[in-house]
Amino acid sequence: MTEALQTHYKINPASNETGYKSYEAGSFTFKRDEYFISISWPKGAHTMAADAFMRAMMRTVAWGFFYGTLSYDPVFGTTNHYGIVDMFAGTYHPVFKENGRDHLEKFKAEDLLELFRDLVDDWTNEGYDPFAAPGENDAGQPWGRKNGNNADAVTRIRVTANRMVGLPGDAEIRTDRNGYPQNRMFADVSSDQPLVEIEPGFEDEVAAFNLYDYLSRSDVTWNPSVCSVVKESLFCPTSEEFILPVEHGNDRCEWFVQLSDEITWEVKDKETGKPRSRIVMRAGDVACMPADIRHQGYSPKRSMLLVWENASPRIPDMILSGEAPVVAVQF
């Protein structure tokens, strides 16, 4: 592990052969060809399929490194320390660790994010949408030599309501008119709206919206968006289809409410990656991911998942000091 903050960032010119740029951050290098991404560091190298890497990198950028650890696969990933980010290879893989082949460097989050934004833009070809599930008609293909880009897809802004979606001046509801048709797998979801009768003077306080219709119109998968806020308690519902592109390693307890359909979660030990549990969640189910695990979800049909976060920046330190629990509730 290198404790010093890395300051080396470099974007290399496009390859004459593939048309893709290559990238350097600290001593990590990133290159892509028609099918694969190659990551190298001083003590090793790693290869990933371009589709899996791009879906994971898209979330990394969209979520701003999110909470805790984003493992692209058992070898490579990032850990968010909120302002500072670890980028690692093999750090949470027992065999890499045992053989001294692991590597970790620290970066200023915003600087690394800027490099990754450029990478996502350059490595996303025309028509390919790394936010889409592979079965969607407009998902496109990630393969091949450099062929245009898809800036509209990769620069989507993650919705973050200040109070609640639909309130005056807050995040807008989604409709056909503003470019959000229902997804093919949610065509049977009712678009009726709640009855809201407001007395004069209370227009900013009496409000309701159809959350299920809102989610049925999401044009992205695995992208939790803040829809309602109670201080640091954030309801972040999301629509899910296919596989969560990362194994998410928790630095706090994270709750799930399955609003529709079914997701299966593979849960592993955060440090070693050893299997711990397999969780099946169906409509109405509630479960908490403890702070010492990593999890990855599988959603065979597009489903609605309510992700509930406590966004307090103090929690990781509270857990380390024992002030906050690793398991949310003891019974």
Added chain:
Amino acid sequence: MADYKTVFGGLNDFTPGGVDAIDDNPKNYVFSNVFDVASRSAPYERVAVGKNLEYVMEAIRAEGQSPWYACAHDEFALCMDGEVEIHLVKPDDADSPVDPDSEGATVLDEAPDGRKMGRIVLRRGHQALLPGGAAYRFEAGAPSVILTQTIAGPATVERWAEICHSESLSAN
């Protein structure tokens, strides 16, 4: 080929999953089901189904008329089954009926004096703001289910051992 069918479940129509613990304690996941909890609750018991330090999610069986509640901060109500009416009132006294620094919902002994703010009718999937500083009351003609986003307060009921799965799926 059949059209896709979205499964939402309901008070009389739920099939919980569960935890298949491989090398783990199933209790670590605090696994429950909102409809299951509501099906075994008295009307308007606010049963915590999620807790993250001071914050909670509560499952409520809405049936008939609820007491009046007041809360100093914003809360939210998501209707997960049935139909629920919400009446909102702005109390005349800004410091009453609850301490402005208090957390969670408080049951009021009687209807508060104040201005009517409005009325909302939620059906499945609809979410409403319960604005901080207001008083509110639920009403449901038939058993319905609400999930709240709030902070643990005097009205919150915690009975985790009764509502959560404690055995692995593989043990059944």
